[in-house]
Amino acid sequence: GQQLNQSPQSMFIQEGEDVSMNCTSSSIFNTWLWYKQEPGEGPVLLIALYKAGELTSNGRLTAQFGITRKDSFLNISASIPSDVGIYFCAGPSGGATNKLIFGTGTLLAVQP
Amino acid sequence: NAGVTQTPKFRILKIGQSMTLQCTQDMNHNYMYWYRQDPGMGLKLIYYSVGAGITDKGEVPNGYNVSRSTTEDFPLRLELAAPSQTSVYFCASSYAGGHNEKLFFGSGTQLSVL
Numbered sequence: 001g002q003q004l005n006q007s008p009q010s011m012f013i014q015e016g017e018d019v020s021m022n023c024t025s026s027s028i029f030n031t032w033l034w035y036k037q038e039p040g041e042g043p044v045l046l047i048a049l050y051k052a053g054e055l056t057s058n059g060r061l062t063a064q065f066g067i068t069r070k071d072s073f074l075n076i077s078a079s080i081p082s083d084v085g086i087y088f089c090a091g092p093s094g095g096a097t098n099k100l101i102f103g104t105g106t107l108l109a110v111q112p
Numbered sequence: 113n114a115g116v117t118q119t120p121k122f123r124i125l126k127i128g129q130s131m132t133l134q135c136t137q138d139m140n141h142n143y144m145y146w147y148r149q150d151p152g153m154g155l156k157l158i159y160y161s162v163g164a165g166i167t168d169k170g171e172v173p174n175g176y177n178v179s180r181s182t183t184e185d186f187p188l189r190l191e192l193a194a195p196s197q198t199s200v201y202f203c204a205s206s207y208a209g210g211h212n213e214k215l216f217f218g219s220g221t222q223l224s225v226l
Contacts, residue, residue, distance in 0.1 A: 009152070033213055042202050042217025043155070088154060098143050098162060098212050099170065102154040
């Protein structure tokens with residue numbers, strides 16, 4: 001079945017540093033999504049990407065839809081303590097956007 | 113505004129017991145979902161529904177049942193709890209139609225089966 005692999009698994013950084021993480025798939029996706037989960041809460045959608053090569057920003061967050069359509073990248077600039085959480089990539093299973101599959105997540109910890 | 117509400121927040125079950133995890137949403141979303149989250153494993157889709165009276169299996173449906181009698185409610189039933197069902201369960205909902213990939217999640221139910 002389809003799988004989404006995220007790297008790194010975890011990151012421990014200092015406040016102010018930039019962060020990069022990525023997500024790769026064994027198959028082509030036509031939509032890439034990035035969600036953030038804060039402790040004790042459900043995930044919240046950060047960015048949605050719909051076209052290969054697309055670069056989209058949401059404040060200090062920037063995500064890119066890889067041109068091969070098998071990967072996506074998320075960057076966070078000038079990290080702050082409230083960036084702490086687990087970041088998940090997600091994509092439609094079998095092309096159906098009402099059936100998302102999620103990656104394994106990247107845990108981000110920010111030291112003030 | 114409540115969004116997606118899940119109850120209970122925590123529950124401990126003995127092996128073989130049954131329970132229902134409740135989920136309700138007040139956004140008039142047609143689509144609803146149940147996911148489970150195991151440590152380091154991301155979220156796995158258990159069941160989903162595209163409208164009242166319609167449900168379908170996700171990736172990991174074994175050991176669970178669902179029903180959707182109203183647009184607002186989507187309960188998840190565990191009939192014979194097993195230790196493998198120890199997990200955090202998330203209910204979510206989304207709009208039908210365009211951009212239904214924006215899921216709104218509840219805050220989760222942490223379930224332990226001992």
